[in-house]
Amino acid sequence: MLNTAKQYPYVIFSPYFGKLPNYFELWARSCSNNKKFLFIVFTDCQYNGDLPENVLLHQMEFTKIKEIIQKKLNFPISLDTPYKLCDYKPCFGYLFQEYLNDAKYWGHCDMDLIFGNIEKFLPNKDYDKISHLGHLCLYKNIPSIREAFKLSSPHPLTFKEILSSPINFAFDEIPSYGINAIFAKNNLSIFPYEKSVAEISPIDAGFVLNHRNYPTISQEFGHFIFTFEHGKIYKYSYWENMITKTEVSYIHLQKRQMKQCLSGEMDQFLITRNSFLNFQHPTKDIILSSEPKHPKIASLCLLLKIKRKTAPKRIARIIETQKIRFRKLVRNLLFKEKLQ
Numbered sequence: 570m571l572n573t574a575k576q577y578p579y580v581i582f583s584p585y586f587g588k589l590p591n592y593f594e595l596w597a598r599s600c601s602n603n604k605k606f607l608f609i610v611f612t613d614c615q616y617n618g619d620l621p622e623n624v625l626l627h628q629m630e631f632t633k634i635k636e637i638i639q640k641k642l643n644f645p646i647s648l649d650t651p652y653k654l655c656d657y658k659p660c661f662g663y664l665f666q667e668y669l670n671d672a673k674y675w676g677h678c679d680m681d682l683i684f685g686n687i688e689k690f691l692p693n694k695d696y697d698k699i700s701h702l703g704h705l706c707l708y709k710n711i712p713s714i715r716e717a718f719k720l721s722s723p724h725p726l727t728f729k730e731i732l733s734s735p736i737n738f739a740f741d742e743i744p745s746y747g748i749n750a751i752f753a754k755n756n757l758s759i760f761p762y763e764k765s766v767a768e769i770s771p772i773d774a775g776f777v778l779n780h781r782n783y784p785t786i787s788q789e790f791g792h793f794i795f796t797f798e799h800g801k802i803y804k805y806s807y808w809e810n811m812i813t814k815t816e817v818s819y820i821h822l823q824k825r826q827m828k829q830c831l832s833g834e835m836d837q838f839l840i841t842r843n844s845f846l847n848f849q850h851p852t853k854d855i856i857l858s859s860e861p862k863h864p865k866i867a868s869l870c871l872l873l874k875i876k877r878k879t880a881p882k883r884i885a886r887i888i889e890t891q892k893i894r895f896r897k898l899v900r901n902l903l904f905k906e907k908l909q
Contacts, residue, residue: 577623579707582661583680584611585653586631590680592829595845596795597624597837599684599819602800604685608678609668617660638664645907647735655703656731658741659748662708662715669710674699675709677741683840685802690765690818700762701749701783703741704821705763720748723754726890727828736889737882744784766819767795767804771824774861776842794856795820795840796854802840805851812851876900 570573590596593616602607608624611634612839635648638657641664657664662675670677677870682704691699694787699707702899708714718728724746731738731746740747752759763781770788778789792807804815820840828844840904841859849855 575607575622576671577605579606580669580672580675580710581606581608581705581707582611582665582668583608584634584651585680586611586634587615589614589616592683592845593680593830594831595683595835596680597621597798598681598835599797599802602682603687604783607639607672609665642817644729644733646732646848648866649735653689653735654739655825656738656740658706659718660706660732662710663718666715672710673709675710676705677703678706679704679800679821681825682819683797683802684819685797685817685821686800687851689816690758690762692762695878696706696751696760697757698759698764701742701759702763702766702768702781704767704823705762705819710755717751717755717757718748718750724736724750724752726893730893732901734893738886738889739852749783761788762818762834765818767802767820776860780900788869792860794851794859796837796851797840798837798848805856807853807856812853812855812856815888 578855589612597608599621600606600623604623606623610624610626610724611629612626613628613630614626615628620626627864631651636647636652637738638648638660639646655749658677661677662669665675674700687705695709696743697709697717709715718740720727726738726746728740731740738746742749744750749759751757760908761781761783763783766781768781770779776791776793776795778793780787780789794805796805798801802820804814806813822840826843830844830846832836832847837844839848839855840863
């Protein structure tokens with residue numbers, strides 16, 4: 570159990586097993602400005618650097634977190650790899666309730682993010698869930714929401730079948746059977762926080778923004794660069810010889826290999842398509858120089874690389890879903906036959 574005397578309105582869990590990202594220090598630095606948020610990292614990694622008081626590392630082996638989760642759930646779980654933890658994200662409030670104290674919300678986040686002012690973009694009224702996306706999400710800290718993952722789903726696939734399977738089902742955000750579908754069916758409210766996020770497309774070499782109008786996605790193309798400036802994230806856009814500056818809640822750098830090239834100052838820096846650089850005020854030349862020389866070729870190579878990794882997982886998910894459906898059908902037929 571972690572000891573912290575300070576009470577936080579928001580508690581965020583971020584399990585991470587394996588080598589920490591090369592820009593973990595920047596992630597933690599961006600957490601530090603969100604002083605009402607406590608970030609709890611369960612990890613098997615050693616980190617010798619300084620951390621803000623609201624970022625706590627709870628060191629444990631991966632087998633230990635599996636043991637903790639199994640004790641809380643009354644059926645055999647499947648949790649053989651850290652990647653499978655994505656399916657358990659909607660359950661974290663139930664599984665790690667002892668860390669919540671009197672928090673107003675609990676949630677989960679990934680580490681391929683750099684945060685700005687998270688609180689500034691939160692809704693003015695209470696919602697049962699904040700954001701449809703899995704890389705940062707908040708849930709109201711009340712018993713019914715901590716256990717909302719157990720509610721009925723519009724899909725025949727149940728949470729027990731998902732958590733008992735070694736396949737990753739993306740239960741934290743997939744529209745058809747995930748936690749958002751469960752919330753919708755049971756008339757629980759979700760605030761679309763994702764509209765304030767700079768979500769960078771993982772299949773484009775340059776900066777292409779994915780705009781979510783859940784569950785659909787539209788894309789924004791243009792000339793962009795981002796900055797971290799004293800706890801805030803800004804998007805600088807160059808268009809028709811003008812530069813506009815827009816604040817966003819955070820930037821999501823999914824599947825990007827980012828180079829950490831900072832020296833010294835971390836209160837402000839540039840975020841280009843593949844690097845964190847010492848801060849300069851964004852100009853036309855700086856914005857344009859961060860773009861790939863051959864964007865179409867670079868994006869095609871990136872797309873093929875990512876598809877090669879993700880396609881087998883998607884196929885395995887489809888096959889596993891069909892297997893579960895078939896087993897249910899056979900059981901139902903045998904049950905009917907037995908009654909006759």
